[in-house]
Amino acid sequence: MENPWTTKSIKVVYDNPWISVSHREVITPNQTEGIYGKVHFKNKAIGIIPVDQHGNTWLVGQYRYIIDTYSWEIPMGGGLIDHDLLEAAKRELQEETGLKAMKWTQLLRIHTSNSVTDEEGYVFLAEMLEEGETSFDPTEKLEIRKLPLKEALAMVMQGEITDAISIAGLLKVAKLLNI
Template identity: 35%
Template structure:
């Protein structure tokens, strides 16, 4: 069983992503048109303090039309190393640098319609740096014990997918690294 892309047409080009319409040829000879959001990718970081607290950002998100709790994250610049992006976002968004960064995984954020790949890290041995928000970023930095943050997932208080994946992964890593 196989399929391959035989054509691509750009439909929209924006600041953050591009939308294309692909033609896909299947083994039986049929052709389908699929829409795809093309994105440079992103990095996200779960910052953990020595007291096993996670530092999150609370910010307005248009998709929810409300405030969302998230781990620090940002999009990759063209050709940027994902680890360098993670370090940059950690300091820009919450004002910390990490003595140790551990790669958790890379994952597609919405593989059904986007090629965005998110690189997920855990940051430990935090040291104070300098917060430097983008011009259009209005965030509040909040801290929760990792166990409380995970409870908040199941209460619907944390609804962002990268944050959910990151918190569950880090809680698991911390539990089994004792």
């Protein structure tokens, strides 16, 4: 479909190593003048759902500064836009859980909030796991929890997991694995 929007101007109003924020003057699809703010992410969001031969998975707990609350999530991090997403997923899984996987499947590509940001998230299923040592980022204080995948899904359904990428990935895995 052809883009019905016209961009008149773009002004970057904030920029750091992870995001930039721009103010845009636009003409809307119904030909009225308007504005839009866009948050541009400089990395891809990468989530991983490790599942062992017994149907267990691993969640990562941490206090999220921006939402001012503790959050249980699938292991995740960022991957540079022009780099291999699978390599980023392998790195993040090892860093946050100590796990290495022999089998990888890309589950989904998701836009996290397509009304204000261009952030893309990718979720991978990691299987045939080998346990090892974590190597947390210096800014991270993480808690790792191994639990049956069914319990992680129950956490989604009870509202205990609120991260959008985690929810989408866990629901997709449940459907794929007939849980």
